Amino acid sequence: MKFPEPLVEGRLIRRYKRFLADVRLPGGEEVTAHCPNTGSMLGCQPENARVWLSRSDNPKRKLQYTWELVETSPGVLACVNTARPNAQARHAIESGVVEELAGYSTVRSEVRYGEEKSRIDLLLSGHASEPDAWVEVKNVTLAEGGRGYFPDAVTERGQKHLRELMAQVAKGDRGVLFFLVNHTGIEEVRPADHIDARYGQLLRQACEAGVEVVAYRSALAGDDGNPTGRLDLTEAVPVNLEP
Incomplete structure (x- = not known):
């Protein structure tokens, strides 16, 4: 891409x-x-x-x-263009880059769902052995000392998405929070408790309820630090949920 x-x-x-x-x-x-x-x-x-x-x-x-x-x-x-991550994630999933979400035959975008009237970023279906996967994509660009944090401001919308994902898991489907790391200086992703403590609490609660969390880095820069012109996802990034 x-x-x-x-x-x-x-x-x-x-x-x-x-x-x-x-x-x-x-x-x-x-x-x-x-x-x-x-x-x-x-x-x-x-x-x-x-x-x-x-x-x-x-x-x-x-x-x-x-x-x-x-x-x-x-x-x-x-x-910083937040219109890019959904397309980046979809391209990576359909290309087989995201191992955790491989094997689905159908990907749909912006599907309405949930009691709180949300739209899921990506809905994956048609897997031979896995239930449908509801994937919420979050753009991670806040970096502090090699660590990436989400969110970069208090986000009631993000909190709602976590509740919606938990509800889908309770119904028997997969709920997946996809951190798309659009920053070349980030080595791991953490919840930004110092910015939105409630989001961090809900994220840990969601994980305990069965919501999956993955993070992948985008290839933005070459060895010289200049843009490559590409937005491909290249590698998984660790997610650290420790307080």
Whole structure:
């Protein structure tokens, strides 16, 4: 899986109003890019950071550029476009990269389910010996000392998703929380108890109830620290639920 077109490099001036970012391009031109991330983006918007934008020639779009990647520290990249992880996870599952979710013949996206009226990111069905798997994908970009944390802000929506997954497990299906590590500096994933203690409690409760947790890293950067242009998932990352 790769970006459809080469990315445009620039320097971050500021992010504001959640969905906007001003970026200075190499020639000095300043552009406003769409920031497709509703989270706090904690640690992912350093002043004057190198960033990479995708560009669209669609005349109906208000903004030509979309913010995709940021260099959080020298040679370390993160993907901040939260519209990417579901497609990344689906591509990896269908390609057989995710061993824990191999063997399903059908993958559907955004299926309505649950008493709290949610939409599951991916619903896997058609396995010869396993029940349907309800997969909730979470983008992990908050890094502290090599550890990745989720969430980066209090998330009532994320808490709801954990409750919904537990309910599916109680019905006899699989509930899977998929941490997609879109940050090259993260070596393990942990619940961010220091940010959302309730989420951490619910995550551990969900695991005790049979919800599975997996984490896979995205290949964003080459050996030189520059973008590869690819979003493929390459390897599993440990999940540590210790308080």
